[in-house]
Amino acid sequence: MRTEDVLALLGDAASAGRVRALRGDLRGRVDVHIARAREILQSDVARVDASALSALKAGVEAHDAATDDESRWAAMREAYDTAQRALLNAANDPDLALADVTHVGSETVKDDAFVERKMTFYGENGGDAGRWRSLNDGVMGGASSGTLSTTDDGRCMFSGNVSLDYNGGFASVRAYVEEVGEDFDGVYIDAKSPTGEAKTFLFILKDEPCLLEQTNFKVKFKVGTEFTRVKIPFAAFCRAERMGRVVLRPPLKIDAIREFGLMILKGSPEQVGPFELEVKEIGFYRG
Structure with a gap:
């Protein structure tokens, strides 16, 4: 054992x-x-x-x-x-250890035969942008803000402000999905930091039981000023949490993924204050 x-x-x-x-x-x-x-x-x-x-x-x-x-x-x-x-x-922070961050150019992204795009933000009404909703620390009395909006060049911007007022400290956006990831190895996000600030963000996945239990699976990632493909294996989503507290439950059910999320959370001083994360697309990858 x-x-x-x-x-x-x-x-x-x-x-x-x-x-x-x-x-x-x-x-x-x-x-x-x-x-x-x-x-x-x-x-x-x-x-x-x-x-x-x-x-x-x-x-x-x-x-x-x-x-x-x-x-x-x-x-x-x-x-x-x-x-x-x-x-x-004992696993040396599996969130960061298992997140495989790969820098790619735009042509590589277009020609990648081992991905399946799930979220894009161009076209009529900004593509999938309208599927996202805000969930910030105001639910606990905090004063942080976070929203997702579209840009003129067919991308979206997760932006806002992380405030410590009233014991707050997080901002997030969520989208309900109905996805099966069994044929893939993980989830990817093409993103960059427009301002160049080295803030840490979290990608959130929820399965069907998470919706009932009010739990999350979260993995940390960082990006630079150029678009980066962040590839996160499903195996990295190994720690279920509820309000920051570890919850004992089985692993993420990748055959019943029900929510994507982006979050920024307080911690080190640079996490507090205004933030921006520009996102081109989100999907699943294999290999």
Whole structure:
């Protein structure tokens, strides 16, 4: 059993436990989590972060020592959260490590036989631009802004301002899609930074369960002042989040992709303030 196997087991337990909790079977939720933790600890493991295993062991011991279901669940929740963070961090930030950024010229993009374009922004009414909506930190009381608009030369501009006022700090745009990515290796975006600022953006994918669970899969990327094709393998979308907190669930279902998104998030000082990301097209690639 290796890291990916342990992550899959933890995700399966979390999903099964969530179903039991929704049915009111809180004890059943605990039972699912403790059974999976014991299974992992009793298995032969290889290349699995030791601190993750220690967290699971401590959780099992705390569970066994607890005298009520609330304490048992608290022990399991803490163990799972700590173990998954350790397993994901052991991969050296998979978001950035797996994002394959390739610089290409316009002719290469046109002649690429291994892509399928999904979003363009030229033609009547700006192509697919009208399918996007804004989702900013105003939903939490923040003051950031972010919109997607078309340019005169058939591209779109994701622009706005990231503000820290009122505990805010993110801006995003989203588009509902109905895509199947099984025949491809990942998603690409052709984009550039018109101002030359080296801001970090995130590409978001949601599958069908994400819409129900209010979760996201996000991957970081950067671009320069010339158009760049950013190729992101589907495997990079390995960390489900809800409001910045890791959520235990199975991997992204690439046969049921339901949302594309672009986001900018607070962090380092250069992330705060005005931003612009010019996008030519978005699609899937193979090879």
